[in-house]
Amino acid sequence: MIKKTLNTVTGESHVYLGESFSEIEKYIPLERTIMVVDKEVMKLHGHTFPDVEVITIDAEESKKDLSTVEYVYERMMENEIDRDSFLIGVGGGITCDIAGFAASTYMRGISFALVPTTLLAQVDAAIGGKNGVNFKGYKNMIGNIEQPDLVLIDHSFLQTLPDEEIRTGMAEIIKAAVIGSSALFHQLELNKDEIMSLEPGYVDRVVRDAVDVKMRIVARDEFESGERRKLNFGHTFGHAVEKNYPITHGKAVALGMRISVDMSVERGSLHAEDGRRVKRLIDSYGFSEDVDLSTVFEAIKKDKKRSDDVVKFVLLNAIGSAEIVDIPLSEIEKVCLDDH
Amino acid sequence: MIKKTLNTVTGESHVYLGESFSEIEKYIPLERTIMVVDKEVMKLHGHTFPDVEVITIDAEESKKDLSTVEYVYERMMENEIDRDSFLIGVGGGITCDIAGFAASTYMRGISFALVPTTLLAQVDAAIGGKNGVNFKGYKNMIGNIEQPDLVLIDHSFLQTLPDEEIRTGMAEIIKAAVIGSSALFHQLELNKDEIMSLEPGYVDRVVRDAVDVKMRIVARDEFESGERRKLNFGHTFGHAVEKNYPITHGKAVALGMRISVDMSVERGSLHAEDGRRVKRLIDSYGFSEDVDLSTVFEAIKKDKKRSDDVVKFVLLNAIGSAEIVDIPLSEIEKVCLDDH
Numbered sequence: 001m002i003k004k005t006l007n008t009v010t011g012e013s014h015v016y017l018g019e020s021f022s023e024i025e026k027y028i029p030l031e032r033t034i035m036v037v038d039k040e041v042m043k044l045h046g047h048t049f050p051d052v053e054v055i056t057i058d059a060e061e062s063k064k065d066l067s068t069v070e071y072v073y074e075r076m077m078e079n080e081i082d083r084d085s086f087l088i089g090v091g092g093g094i095t096c097d098i099a100g101f102a103a104s105t106y107m108r109g110i111s112f113a114l115v116p117t118t119l120l121a122q123v124d125a126a127i128g129g130k131n132g133v134n135f136k137g138y139k140n141m142i143g144n145i146e147q148p149d150l151v152l153i154d155h156s157f158l159q160t161l162p163d164e165e166i167r168t169g170m171a172e173i174i175k176a177a178v179i180g181s182s183a184l185f186h187q188l189e190l191n192k193d194e195i196m197s198l199e200p201g202y203v204d205r206v207v208r209d210a211v212d213v214k215m216r217i218v219a220r221d222e223f224e225s226g227e228r229r230k231l232n233f234g235h236t237f238g239h240a241v242e243k244n245y246p247i248t249h250g251k252a253v254a255l256g257m258r259i260s261v262d263m264s265v266e267r268g269s270l271h272a273e274d275g276r277r278v279k280r281l282i283d284s285y286g287f288s289e290d291v292d293l294s295t296v297f298e299a300i301k302k303d304k305k306r307s308d309d310v311v312k313f314v315l316l317n318a319i320g321s322a323e324i325v326d327i328p329l330s331e332i333e334k335v336c337l338d339d340h
Numbered sequence: 341m342i343k344k345t346l347n348t349v350t351g352e353s354h355v356y357l358g359e360s361f362s363e364i365e366k367y368i369p370l371e372r373t374i375m376v377v378d379k380e381v382m383k384l385h386g387h388t389f390p391d392v393e394v395i396t397i398d399a400e401e402s403k404k405d406l407s408t409v410e411y412v413y414e415r416m417m418e419n420e421i422d423r424d425s426f427l428i429g430v431g432g433g434i435t436c437d438i439a440g441f442a443a444s445t446y447m448r449g450i451s452f453a454l455v456p457t458t459l460l461a462q463v464d465a466a467i468g469g470k471n472g473v474n475f476k477g478y479k480n481m482i483g484n485i486e487q488p489d490l491v492l493i494d495h496s497f498l499q500t501l502p503d504e505e506i507r508t509g510m511a512e513i514i515k516a517a518v519i520g521s522s523a524l525f526h527q528l529e530l531n532k533d534e535i536m537s538l539e540p541g542y543v544d545r546v547v548r549d550a551v552d553v554k555m556r557i558v559a560r561d562e563f564e565s566g567e568r569r570k571l572n573f574g575h576t577f578g579h580a581v582e583k584n585y586p587i588t589h590g591k592a593v594a595l596g597m598r599i600s601v602d603m604s605v606e607r608g609s610l611h612a613e614d615g616r617r618v619k620r621l622i623d624s625y626g627f628s629e630d631v632d633l634s635t636v637f638e639a640i641k642k643d644k645k646r647s648d649d650v651v652k653f654v655l656l657n658a659i660g661s662a663e664i665v666d667i668p669l670s671e672i673e674k675v676c677l678d679d680h
Contacts, residue, residue, distance in 0.1 A: 009349055009350065010349065010350060066406065066410065070406065070475075073475055073476075073481070073482060074476065077475075077476060077478070077481070104484065105445070105472075105482050105483060105484055106481070106482065107481060107482075107483075108470065108472060108480075108483045108484055108485055108564075109484060109485070109563075130448065132445075132448060135410075135413055135417075136413075136414065136417060138417070140448075141413070141417070141446070141447065142413060142445050142446065143445060143447075143448045144444065144445055144448055144449060144484065144486075145448055145449070146484075223449075224448075
């Protein structure tokens, strides 16, 4: 088990990697605790969970909204949860986002822990304190940034995940490598088979390194006024693709990363050979989808990160190093009309 | 005009006292700004307001809930408010609480300013960053602590307030004096008539000193883990009285303060003569209500500040100095059954 601590202006967040959820009582006094658990996770793993009150939720994108948060509030009140209580969110990214928002706005905020059960949530949603829900069809429109007091990453949850979920998590791990860790990039190149088959000693190491990249960036820019935008690498295109095509988040982000690599090479910020190497890695993890980008451009124009007529875009300047660049919408339009 | 700056862990909050709202453009770029305004304030003062989009709300306790916050979110989206935008809340405490919560949870938080239009909000709700709404009949059950970037206190709003509203604000000013400023206490004793008739040079001075007491306490304990509870002086009883009797917040708090003074004297933490002096001041400002406290005890037991079977209670140890004491419910029950 490895413990890492994220220090931000709003407080400390302790991340325990490779710890079993059954050991949670070592860290949290369970007598005043309530859990918010994805209904599907409860079915698969509930029999192993500590004996505390559980609020189950439908962890679906269409139900990631204020009505679910209100349902959680109500159940918290029924269980006399007060300022000295603790909430534990157990599930994927949707569950983490809802649980974090409910906890951090109930009685102006109570302590909370996150136990991410998907690979994607372990390296992304559970780390960094972004909480929130969709509103009127807009993703994560309502929310806040409040760090969980504790994140417990138990690798055993990954064993029950569908392959496609593992692949989606891998897209974010690849992203972490290319924007922040050439060492992680090497591991991903060398040990693909061991990682994809979740071999102990391999998957935990890449999770740890990806978490490390995210924690370092969040520690420097908790409120996303600058560097934290690097974590959006591949996501400006990715989100726009997701809105237009029925493909997984992982595939959409992988596609967005490939386009961003091309842009980085075309603009001269990344060596062509490094660009080819990144795209080879992405493809080797099974991401080779292609879509018609001309339909994607309209969605990008509406992207919430838009500020006037330029888009804050993340480009690479080396493997393991990214920068944020203002790119005119017209240049992005050109990329969308070109062939990639 | 006087500028004070509150420094907290989550950022700086600038408070401008004695500034005219018509000067707001000196501090905020109005082209990307939206206002949330109490409908009644809009009727009285709207013609003098800057020319920006306005969301009017019914600033009533019964509508201080998530549905009003959702209404504000929707109107913000319709007006394409984004992360670079600014929200200004204009009204009393209810409006400040709703506007602050909406702004600090929209797109994970945008910048906001508060322009309190009641005496109570000028010395209390607008200062210190507590935002939120009621839920299922429980006051301020949902909310957060996020500082406004700017608070503008324009004394001219007080001229249109009913006397009863001025008196309610005075109860909080008296509270600030007894817990934190013997100098303010002296002013209140010496200049009652000038203050109550809102004479310039008098009312602005007591507002400034009361704001100062609150800012100093919040700066030391933003998240109410300790000293900030001193601001609850008189409120544990006050809230319980409000739940049981149809009297104003000011009268309820005044009554709560008188009981707390008696308890401070009985427990030996406050000299009897100082206790009499505080109660004389409270009475001189027209607060002399009495209620049957035996009906109030049940409400205190349910108070959200309860922790097990003791209540964190604020007592005085001198005029201008308070302390937080754990008092067993049994002792509070005794006080409620005694005659005060």
